[in-house]
Amino acid sequence: MTMIEAEELGAIRAGFARLLSEKCSEAEVRRVMATESGHDPSLWKAIAEMGITALLVPEEHGGIGAGPVEMESVMEEAGAALLAGPLISSAVLATGLLSASSDADVKERILPAIASGETIASVALTGDEGLWTPEGVEVTAARQGNGWSLNGIASFVLSANVADLLLVVARTSEGVGCFEVAPGVKGVQLQPLETWDRTLRFSRIAFNGAEGRAIGGIDEQVVEHALDLARVALAGEQAGASRRIFDITIDYLKTRVQFGRPIGGFQALKHMAADLLIEVESATSAARAAAQALASNAPDKDVLINLAAFACADAFGQVAATAIQMHGGIAFTWEHPAHLYLRRARADAQLFGQSDMYRERYVAAMEKAA
Amino acid sequence: MTDSVDEIRKEVRDWLAEHWDAETGKGRSAGSVRDWLDHVIAAGWAAPSWPAAYWGRGLGKEETSAVINEFRKVGAPGAGQDRGNIPANSIMQFGSEALKRRMIPEFLRGAQVCLLYSEPGAGSDLAAVQTRADRKGDVYVVTGQKVWTSGAHKADYGLLLARTDWDAPKHDGLSFFIIPIRQAGIEIRPINQITGDSHFNEVFLDNAEVAADNRVGEEGQGWKVMQTALAVERLIMGEGAGERRQGSMKDNVVSLIDIARETRKIGDPVLRQEIAQAMAYRQLNALNIIRSKQEMAQGSSSPIMSLGKLAMSRILHGDAAVMTKLLGAASMLDADANPRAADVNYRTANAFMTSIGGGTDQIQRNIISERVLGLPRETEADRTIPFRESRAVKG
Numbered sequence: 001m002t003m004i005e006a007e008e009l010g011a012i013r014a015g016f017a018r019l020l021s022e023k024c025s026e027a028e029v030r031r032v033m034a035t036e037s038g039h040d041p042s043l044w045k046a047i048a049e050m051g052i053t054a055l056l057v058p059e060e061h062g063g064i065g066a067g068p069v070e071m072e073s074v075m076e077e078a079g080a081a082l083l084a085g086p087l088i089s090s091a092v093l094a095t096g097l098l099s100a101s102s103d104a105d106v107k108e109r110i111l112p113a114i115a116s117g118e119t120i121a122s123v124a125l126t127g128d129e130g131l132w133t134p135e136g137v138e139v140t141a142a143r144q145g146n147g148w149s150l151n152g153i154a155s156f157v158l159s160a161n162v163a164d165l166l167l168v169v170a171r172t173s174e175g176v177g178c179f180e181v182a183p184g185v186k187g188v189q190l191q192p193l194e195t196w197d198r199t200l201r202f203s204r205i206a207f208n209g210a211e212g213r214a215i216g217g218i219d220e221q222v223v224e225h226a227l228d229l230a231r232v233a234l235a236g237e238q239a240g241a242s243r244r245i246f247d248i249t250i251d252y253l254k255t256r257v258q259f260g261r262p263i264g265g266f267q268a269l270k271h272m273a274a275d276l277l278i279e280v281e282s283a284t285s286a287a288r289a290a291a292q293a294l295a296s297n298a299p300d301k302d303v304l305i306n307l308a309a310f311a312c313a314d315a316f317g318q319v320a321a322t323a324i325q326m327h328g329g330i331a332f333t334w335e336h337p338a339h340l341y342l343r344r345a346r347a348d349a350q351l352f353g354q355s356d357m358y359r360e361r362y363v364a365a366m367e368k369a370a
Numbered sequence: 371m372t373d374s375v376d377e378i379r380k381e382v383r384d385w386l387a388e389h390w391d392a393e394t395g396k397g398r399s400a401g402s403v404r405d406w407l408d409h410v411i412a413a414g415w416a417a418p419s420w421p422a423a424y425w426g427r428g429l430g431k432e433e434t435s436a437v438i439n440e441f442r443k444v445g446a447p448g449a450g451q452d453r454g455n456i457p458a459n460s461i462m463q464f465g466s467e468a469l470k471r472r473m474i475p476e477f478l479r480g481a482q483v484c485l486l487y488s489e490p491g492a493g494s495d496l497a498a499v500q501t502r503a504d505r506k507g508d509v510y511v512v513t514g515q516k517v518w519t520s521g522a523h524k525a526d527y528g529l530l531l532a533r534t535d536w537d538a539p540k541h542d543g544l545s546f547f548i549i550p551i552r553q554a555g556i557e558i559r560p561i562n563q564i565t566g567d568s569h570f571n572e573v574f575l576d577n578a579e580v581a582a583d584n585r586v587g588e589e590g591q592g593w594k595v596m597q598t599a600l601a602v603e604r605l606i607m608g609e610g611a612g613e614r615r616q617g618s619m620k621d622n623v624v625s626l627i628d629i630a631r632e633t634r635k636i637g638d639p640v641l642r643q644e645i646a647q648a649m650a651y652r653q654l655n656a657l658n659i660i661r662s663k664q665e666m667a668q669g670s671s672s673p674i675m676s677l678g679k680l681a682m683s684r685i686l687h688g689d690a691a692v693m694t695k696l697l698g699a700a701s702m703l704d705a706d707a708n709p710r711a712a713d714v715n716y717r718t719a720n721a722f723m724t725s726i727g728g729g730t731d732q733i734q735r736n737i738i739s740e741r742v743l744g745l746p747r748e749t750e751a752d753r754t755i756p757f758r759e760s761r762a763v764k765g
Contacts, residue, residue, distance in 0.1 A: 250743050265746035267732075270739035277738060278677050285657035285674075307650055359646035360639070363627075366649060367636075370627045 009070055012051065016074050019046055020081040026337050032084045033198035039085045039162045048117025053091040056229070058099055062112035068232045072291035075233045076240030076284075082340055084199035086120045086159035092233045093158070094121035094167050096226035097178060102217025106180065110165065122163035124154035124205055125223065132227060132352045134176055134220050139207055141170035141179055141214075148172075148179055148214055150187070150207040158351070160203035161192045168205075168212060169223055176220045179212030186210065197343035200351075228301075231309045231352050232294050235287035238312035238348055239280075242319040245341040246280045249273070249323040252330075269326055276319050283315035303369065306362040310355035313348060320345040378433045382440040385413060392444045403447070407479045410448035415441070416478045417452035420462065424470065425478060426452065448478075453602075457483050457529060457548060460599045464546075464587035472583075473548065484525035484551065486516040486573060487596065491762060494733050496531075497540045497593060498752075498762040501575060503532035503547065509579045510534070512549065516573040518727070522558045525551045528573070530580070531596050534589045536758040543757050544592030546599075549580040565719045626689065629696045629710065641695060648685070648692045655681040673742040680734045683725035690718040 023043050032040045047053060055070050057063020064070075071092060078087060091114065098111055098121075113119035127138030139152035150170055160166065166181040166188075183190060187210030193202045250273060253264030263269055290308035293301040320342040324331040331338035349355065389409060391398050397406040410416050411425055418434045420426025429437070438450035451458055458477040461469055477483075492498040501514025512532055519528075528549045535543035549556075555578030560568040587595045626645050630636040655678065662674035693714040694701045703711045725731045739745040752760035 250745070253745060262746055264739075265749075267736065267748070270745050271732065271735040273743055273745065274680065274735035274738040277673070277743065278681055281658055281674050281677060282654040282681075285661045286654055288661065289657045303653075307653060310646075311650055311654055356643060359643050359650075362650065363642045363646045366646075367627055 009066075009073055012055075012070070013073050013077060015050060016047075016052060017077045017080075019050060020077055020083065024081045024083050026082075026340075029082050029084060029199060029340065037162050038198060038201040039159070044085055044117055044120075047087070052087070053117045054115035056091060056095045056099065057111050057115040061099075061107055061115065063095075063115040068229060068291040068294040069288075071229070071233050072236035072287055075236030076243075076287070079237030079240035079242075079344075080244035082199055082241065082344055086122065086162055088230060088233055088237070089123065089159035089163070090114055090119075090121045093123045093226055093230045094165075096229040097123060097167055097218060097222065098215070100218070100222045100225055101178070101215050103215045106213075106215050110180075119164045120159065120162055121165045121167055122157055122160040123167045123169065123226075124157045124160065125169035125227075126156055127153050128155045128204075130156050130350065134223070137169055137171055137176060139168055139170040141168075141172045141177060141212060144211075148212045150179060150181065150210045150212045152207055153204065154207070155193075155202070155204040156351075157203045157205055159201055160190060160205060161201050166205070167215070168207070169218075170212070176218075176223060178215045178218035178223070180215055181207075181210055181212045195347070197340075197347040199340070199344060200347050227352055228294055228305050231305055232287065232291045234348060234351060235283070235290055235308040235312040238316040238345070239283040239287040241341055241344060241348075242280050242283050242312075242316045245323045245338060246276055246319050248337065249276075249326050252327055256327075272322055272326055276322055279315040279319055283312045286311040300365075300369070302365040303362060306358045306365060309353065310358035310362065313345075313355050313358075316341075316345040317349050374430075375432050375436050378429065379436045379440060382415065382437050385415075386440060386444055386446060390444055390446045392446075395445060404479055406446075407448045410446075411475065411478050415449045417455075417458070417462075418450065419452045424462065425474065451478055456599050456602050457481075457527065459602050460529070460546070460586050460595055461548075463598055464591065464595045466583070469583060469586065481526045482521065482524055483527045483529050483548075484519045484522045484573075486519060486528040486530040486549070486575075488518045489514065489516055494730060495762075497544070498760070499531055499533060499544065500762065501530070501532045502536075503530075503534050503545060503580070505534070505582065508582050510545075510547065510582060510585070512547075512555070512575045512578045512580060514575050516575070517561070517570070519558075519571045519573050520569050522551065522571040522573055527551055528556075529596075529599060531592055533757065534592075536763075537756045538590060539754050540752055540757045540760060540762070541593045542590050544596075545589045546586045546592040546595035547580045548584045548586060549578065553578055555579065563719075564722065565716055567720075626692060626696075629693055629714075632710065633696045633698070633700075635696050641692075644692045644695065648688045651681070651685045651688055655685060673738075676734075676738055676742055679724065679728065680731055680738065683721065683731050686717065686721035686724050690714060690721050694718065 023046060032038060051064055052074055054063040055066045055074065059065035095111070095114055098107055101107065110119060110121070114121055124139065126132050126136040129136055139150055139154050141148045141150050150168060154168060163183055166183055168179045168181050170177060170179055181188060187208045189206040189208070191204045193204055195202055253269055253273065254262050256263045286308040290304045293304040320338070324338045324342060327336065327338055330336050389398055397409060399405065414422070414425065414427040415437055417424070417426045418429040418437045421428050434450060434452070441449035455477055458474050461474055487496060489499050489501060491500055501512065501516065503510040503512045512530065514532065528551045530547040530549045531544055532547065533543050534545040537543070555576050557574040559572045559574070561570045561572055562568055563570065626649060627636070630641065630645060635641050658674045658681070659678060697711055697714055700708050700711050701714060704715055705712050729737065736748055740747050752762065757763060
């Protein structure tokens with residue numbers, strides 16, 4: 001993956017931010033999250049036209065050929081706006097898996113359509129326990145004739161309800177592999193799940209002898225690499241969302257008057273704000289450093305990705321929760337946006353792995369270096 | 371721009387090659403350090419950004435950086451004091467012409483200063499100082515008590531904040547002086563710290579004298595002069611501390627993991643979580659500093675530098691707490707009974723130097739929320755009344 005010029009990246013990000021401020025306002029987010037699919041096809045089209053879905057797709061397959069640094073940057077904007085829909089699922093996780101595969105046919109056939117936004121892909125890679133580790137894979141695949149037959153359960157499949165294509169990570173007798181499955185085929189039973197954050201949609205998928213097509217060259221390492229890409233993108237989302245709800249809170253502290261003065265003049269709140277600023281800045285630094293390290297395959301890549309994964313998740317959780325407390329009663333109402341950030345923070349803290357796991361991996365990576 | 375930077379770089383390089391012996395770490399004319407500094411001053415390298423009439427060369431920011439870098443490369447002292455010499459900068463900015471001529475060369479030549487700012491009754495509320503400086507003819511007579519002064523014994527001068535007007539509001543009645551420290555009216559007593567160290571002193575002034583000509587700025591301008599001096603100090607601390615923090619990251623990472631190995635707790639999953647969190651705070655701060663430097667290099671201002679001290683106190687207290695857990699009962703021991711414990715005990719106590727010194731964590735949070743986030747200032751009950759009417763004086 002190549003890095004694009006800083007100036008060009010700035011322009012892409014600014015354009016994306018403008019689009020989101022126009023078409024992904026809080027009112028729009030609320031409208032979309034109340035729909036059955038939780039997905040806005042017209043917004044998706046606009047995002048795709050802007051090239052956001054093509055960022056990680058290699059140039060030879062109709063993409064822009066950018067990398068983690070660029071993706072992290074635009075995800076900060078997506079997070080700030082609480083963008084709903086399949087961006088991480090299709091443009092990061094699925095794209096990461098397919099780009100790293102050795103399957104020329106699949107790449108040629110699917111990647112251009114993902115880049116253009118015509119195809120939405122979703123990756124099934126964990127079972128009911130939601131572990132996002134190789135041990136967590138509960139679907140098995142066995143050869144049947146020229147193809148493969150898939151059995152078992154995948155859950156927490158992000159944006160599968162709107163996917164045109166499923167990439168299913170499954171165990172085989174030769175290790176972990178990945179299979180292309182059409183959502184509508186026989187033996188695939190997709191059950192959309194109710195979610196606490198209605199801007200995120202998960203499905204539980206039961207495979208009963210479903211027909212799959214093996215994608216060449218995807219093993220545990222490739223899956224882990226695609227997950228790292230998704231973790232960096234998610235860290236960007238968390239950093240951007242933390243900053244936005246923090247800014248909303250600081251603005252409120254300056255305008256809300258009690259006891260005859262703005263509540264932002266009270267030390268109890270000023271000190272909370274100062275502490276949160278450290279979290280917000282740290283999350284931004286961690287997400288960007290992880291993106292850089294992944295892009296350059298740096299020796300401390302594992303250290304920095306795991307650091308970003310737990311630091312950004314924890315920061316977002318703390319900032320979103322504290323924001324509600326600092327607002328007081330107004331933020332206990334459905335109409336106030338703060339709870340939307342708390343919902344996303346709580347979900348993001350589970351997606352692709354949890355902080356305790358990342359902290360453990362971080363120490364292990366540090367031990368290696370020490 | 372770049373041409374002139376290259377030109378200056380070459381000139382400095384040639385000059386250093388001619389005059390500095392990197393192997394012995396001395397000037398080639400083999401005189402004292404003072405002789406070397408005289409040389410540097412005469413060549414205009416001591417304060418390159420100042421005008422030629424004031425020991426400088428009128429160079430721009432980039433050229434000045436180039437000068438400093440060339441000196442740093444060969445380990446030669448004395449260049450670029452227009453960035454870091456606190457008394458020289460204060461005098462340059464606020465001092466009278468006579469004071470500039472008389473004292474700046476002395477400070478460029480390495481005269482040492484200590485800071486006489488804080489008092490027992492003026493810590494977080496520094497503007498409440500009650501050390502008095504009364505004008506008597508050509509001198510001011512100074513009486514009062516200062517605390518937390520480091521380096522008092524080796525100092526030639528003290529930078530003194532004292533009250534000259536008791537009827538003005540507290541910030542407006544202060545003046546700033548450069549007072550000779552070795553005189554009959556000044557007594558220095560070391561403070562015994564909770565670490566067992568004595569880095570700081572109390573300084574008692576009893577009818578000490580300072581020439582009226584040694585006042586920096588006008589009477590009543592002292593607060594402003596001190597703020598400028600503090601800004602120079604923070605600049606030095608920010609840069610130096612930033613480098614030290616980054617540099618020390620690795621050491622500390624090794625030591626937390628090393629202690630866990632030593633104490634055979636490296637496999638404890640609960641402690642591993644705490645080790646991770648402690649190391650993460652340190653690394654996040656280092657990443658913040660790197661990012662803020664990048665952002666400042668690109669010309670955008672960064673609020674992150676002002677977060678560093680608050681972040682560092684969490685780091686230091688956190689490290690000490692995790693180390694204590696790793697040691698367990700051994701943390702009750704000290705000195706030769708357990709040298710590792712002695713180190714951790716020291717860290718535990720010394721962490722308070724960062725969370726209290728130079729503005730407590732609580733004051734830092736006020737500063738961050740006011741200056742970075744734009745939240746309302748703290749109300750001060752005595753900000754606008756004559757100082758003699760304030761509770762600081764009346765009790």
